[in-house]
Amino acid sequence: MSARVVPEDGRRRRRPTKQGAVLSERLIVDTALRLVGEHGADALSVRRLGAALGADPSALYRYFRNTDALLLALADELIGRAQDGWRATGEWRADLRAMGLRIHGSYLSQPQAALLAAHRTTGRPHETRAVETILGILRDGGFPDPLAVRIYHAFVDQALAFAAQDAAAAALPPAAAEADTEVWREVYGRLPADSHPHVAATFPLLAADMRDSGYPFALELMLAAVAALHPDARG
Template identity: 85%
Template sequence: MSERVVPEGSRQRSRPTKHGAVLSERLIVDTALRLVEQHGAKALSVRRLGAALGADPTSLYRYFRNTDALLLALADELIGRAQEGWTATGNWREDLRSMGRRIHASYLAQPQAALLAAHRTTGRPHETRAVEKILGILRDGGFPDALAVRIYHAFVDQSLAFAAQDAAAAALPPSAAAADAEVWHAAYSRLPADTHPHIAATYPLLAVDMRDSGYPFALELMLVAAAALHPDAGR
């Protein structure tokens, strides 16, 4: 896509596409997410999207001025999906835990899109609502503003970093994923105790634990650390 600004009021297409659907931002984003999961980053082209939508590729400029704007919309959609159905309990620890798990799960559900979008800042409605909610959890939980901001920063970066790493693993071809998993048995199980005593002592536990994401436990560690920094921690 190339840069082209289209007035807001001119975006809506009144006639259906060749596939019988009325073109909209929602339809484009949903279709783009599906294509990205099937074909990776190369799916984000007006030609591929136009063909999938049954629409003239140039009509996409009514909604997104370029492919980067579309990518930001995909990133924002993943953030929005993480918030669907979420309600605060009033317990800051539980609310942060559930929000973190939702963010992680939303990106893992779309691993190819997560690889492209987990590091982006969108400034779009879903993201701004998420920032507002997380800061609200912390401020309402009694954290002073400066500390709330620092915890927010660490919390979000941790969630997205694990989401990107775990999405990259999930997006591996099955053969590569199987080969990576086999390394823990083929290489680590054979390391002798005289050269690698700590691996040899913990290998059975290590091999089991490394099968899954480290995020749930890392999240708990962050929550414990945040609690230790809370103004009421010493009471």
């Protein structure tokens, strides 16, 4: 899939598709997210997307030069959804916490898309706004620029790494997910105390905790470490 992308003003389809909708970048992205959510990575093809839209597949080239460009648009859409409705409080710790949880939650709402896109750098408007916002939280919070950049890097990588891992778990077929859960009961729950004393002693807590994402607590650990690096804490 490779062709010249037509500027926004020149690529609007005047006639409705077979489904009665007017083709647009927004419609394509929303439809692609739905298809990927229902069918996984294989759904991200011009043929399947065109069929779902009721449009000639070649019409999609007017909006995206190839499927990778479309994938970046999906990633950027997830980043944009994470920022919808967010308002800064002016307190850096609360604002970073909210932003991290929003990013993680947005990707988890579309686990199949997250598997494809959580590691990508889009360079698109939602992503650039997120970079600006997070750096602004840190700089306005009193962190010097070199430290703000390093914290930004670790903060975003942590959120996206957990999003990718948790998305992979959420995207497992039900049978595989149940098999993973069964391992905790049938393997870890039966380990003898003489060979695995720490597992045996903590198993009920361990099994309960492993049902949920480790991200919220990992985020709190990071925020505590970041607070310790603040110039005020070291002064």
